[in-house]
Amino acid sequence: MGLFDFFKKDKESKEQQQALDEGLQKTKTSFFDQLSKAVVGKNTVDEAVLDDLETLLVHADVGIDTTVKVIDRIEKRVARDKYVSTSELDRILREEIADLLDRNSGATGSRAILDRPDNTGSPFVIMVVGVNGVGKTTTIGKLAHRFHSAGKKVVLGAADTFRAAAVDQLIIWGERVGVPVISHGMNTDPASVAYDAVKKGVEMQADVVIIDTAGRLHNKVNLMNELSKIKRVMQKVIPDAPHEVLLVLDGSTGQNAFLQAKEFTKATEVSALAITKLDGTAKGGVVIGISDQLQVPVRYIGVGEKMTDLQLFDRHTFVNSLFKK
Secondary structure, three states, X not given: OOHHHHHHHHHHHHHHHHHHHHHOHHHHHHHHHHHHHHHOOOOEOOHHHXXXXXXXXXXXXXXXXXXXXXXXXXXXXXXXXXXXXXXXXXXXXXXXXHXXXXXXXXXXXXXXXXXXXXXXXXXXXXXXXXXXXXXXXXXXXXXXXXXXXOOOOEEEEEOOOOOHHHHHHHHHHHHHHOOOEEOOOOXXXXXXXXXXXXXXXXXXXXXXXXXXXXXXXXXXHHHHHHXXXXXXXXXXXXXXXXXXXXXXXXXXXXXXXXXXXXXXXXXXXXXXXXXXXXXXXXOOOHHHHXXXXXXXXXXXXXXXXOHHHEEEOOHHHHXXXXXXX
């Protein structure tokens, strides 16, 4: 890496950190303002403090099950150490949350594409799922930008053929990023689009193929059948495709995002999560709860509107930003 590349990478890293800090600001302000009020005038972490902390975690949409787990772990530390001051609570909470997230971390899947050699002969295929309105197509566009900017060859497949807006939007993203989009238009067979996109990826020795799919949950059986068909058809070209099923969730919906995630994991084998719109909500704790309860790794988080605001999720960076005052 040359000196220019080093400074460029350092600048990008600082910009991403700033975007993350700003994106989590509403969650931080809501949570820590209330936490400060809960411990004011107290020296030790007692039962009343833990009750208040439990309420705050639930309000931050960490989720009841995960909140109970966090409180239980803190109670055990308090009992073991005999004396824990309220000034130590931030540190303990940070450590426990990071430990929970650590169980579902790892640089595997699509986040490892950036480290793959170019032109391996078989593209990495990502099938993207999620209900309408969560930012699914926008996330695909931002992912394409991330890979394309790193010098990777990308192909997009517009297989959400039930909404004209979804097809048109993906085509616009393809033009904007500078990558080809395979589209058959609206009301066409989604599996056929996916097949042609994967075939195109093989022909042009692409590094990654990203397939958009319809975001409907009103009939789980139909959704399951459709996603299964898309998988089977893609496997005619690449036997182990898709290599990742990425579920996109809207973080601003809080626990509703968790309910959607549970439904999709019943309909298909979800292997990774992208949680969007964290910059517009005080419910950033949903990242912790969803990762813990589903035991599925969070790959990406969305913290803004810019193409660079879809970030690789790093548990240490996320927790440090969340607790930065």
